[in-house]
Amino acid sequence: MKEKILVVCPGRGTYNATELGYLKRYHGGGGAQVARLDSYRAGLGQPTISALDGAEKYSTSLHMPGDNASLLIYACALADFAAIDRDRFDVVAVTGNSMGWYLALACAGVVDFDAGAQLVNTMGGLMHEKGQGGQVVWSMSDADWHIDPVKVAEVEAVLAEASRDGRAVHVSIRLGAMVVFAADDDGMKWLMERLPKDDRFPMKLNYHAAFHSPLLDHIVPLAHAANPVADFGEGMIPAIDGTGRVWSPKGFDAEGIYDYTLGTQINRTYDFTRAVQVAAREFCPDRIAVLGPGTTLGAPVAQALIACGWRGLKGKADFQQRQVADPILVSMGMAEQRGVITG
Incomplete structure (x- = not known):
């Protein structure tokens, strides 16, 4: 019988100096999917994902701004998602932190790979150019x-x-x-x-920028204008958003998830804690997998699980003890853990 896993997608700020070369190190450069992203970015006159990941040195002014970081993180996370061994694991739900909601939409099949890339790249550019605070x-x-x-x-x-x-x-x-x-x-x-x-x-x-707050109210109409509702579909895997709502495949209309994604998700509080807790309780996964790049989401996920007592978790020491023998939380950004769920 396959193990059930909940997948958590990373947000901004997860590709830092230690992640330089992530695609090359774990995915042989990224293959056909990264080639498609490179072609898309080159057509826009932007640095390609291959060039960013393959840079000789990490540069905060190049790698960290949203117009570059967003799609770079998307490429790494979607490559990790594709690397999960589906012969052994059944992905029962997906969620994400902040920008990770866009990635979760792609993992869930609400948007396809190319539409997800356009969504992430467009929103990263808007935040870089028009964001404030x-x-x-x-x-x-x-x-x-x-x-x-x-x-x-x-x-x-x-x-x-x-x-x-x-x-x-x-x-x-x-x-x-x-x-x-x-x-x-x-x-x-x-x-x-x-x-x-x-x-x-x-x-x-x-x-x-001042993500998930009224300070970005002006971004909402720009986001609607830049992203067509036709890109959003019915999905294949349940996705849990930043209010804790479960969007079940074929259980919603495209306009509803579109309006949330390019409305409330932009200018109101994103409750990642609630998203994780709802996903863990509703879908009862055997493990939780946090996609790379980076490892910064591990602690917040564990803290959210401790707060709701998931599987009897009592605190940091208890969590760390359980992680030693057979990790219940697998961080794919950690070389020593990713092999637990990859083929």
Whole structure:
């Protein structure tokens, strides 16, 4: 009997210096799919995916902006998805973080590979050219990856204070035991000064706009104009969005998922925590696979699972112990784990 797996797709910021050469290292350069992406990008006068992945050195000014990073991450993630051994594993559902929703649509078959590429590349370009503000990450976790009620109260206090003072500060993403704020430039500066500090947080995300907040209301009509509804279909695998809604194959109309993807998903909070929890509870996977590139989503996924007690998970130490012998969470961005589910 095949094992059931839930697939989680990565968002922006997951292709960093350590991921340089990801396609070459794990997928022999990417084959025909990457060749199609290269042709598409070359036709637009953009650096090709092969050139970006095959660069001699990683450059933040080249690899990190959305107009380049988005499709590069798409190429890596979709290649990882194709590498899952379907003789041993049944993908029962897909979800993703932020931009990972677009990738989840492609994995689920709601959009085909080429339409998914156009969606990702177009939205990456729009955010790069028309986006405003930025994002700041802050941790609400205690040492054992539980959400600390005191820190939750601090987040609520920060939001209340910002609202009272008329600052443009919003919750962008609920990310496991972390929260991602979206803000305009003034709000970004205020958050970096106002939020309690430790050795890592608050963390400003470079080259990120104020995703999933009203600060991007102006992007919605541009996104509709640039992406045709005809690209969206009925899907083949259930997909869980950033509100926790399950879009089951043939159980929705194309206009509905199109409007969410290019509407609410852009300018309202993305609850990745809820998406993971709903997917895990509703589809009861044997394992959860996080597509590459990068490994930064592993902790938020585990924290979301701990928060809902999935399969009796009690905390970080418990999770790490279970990972040793037979990992329940497989990060395909980790060389030592990807072989668990690849052919």
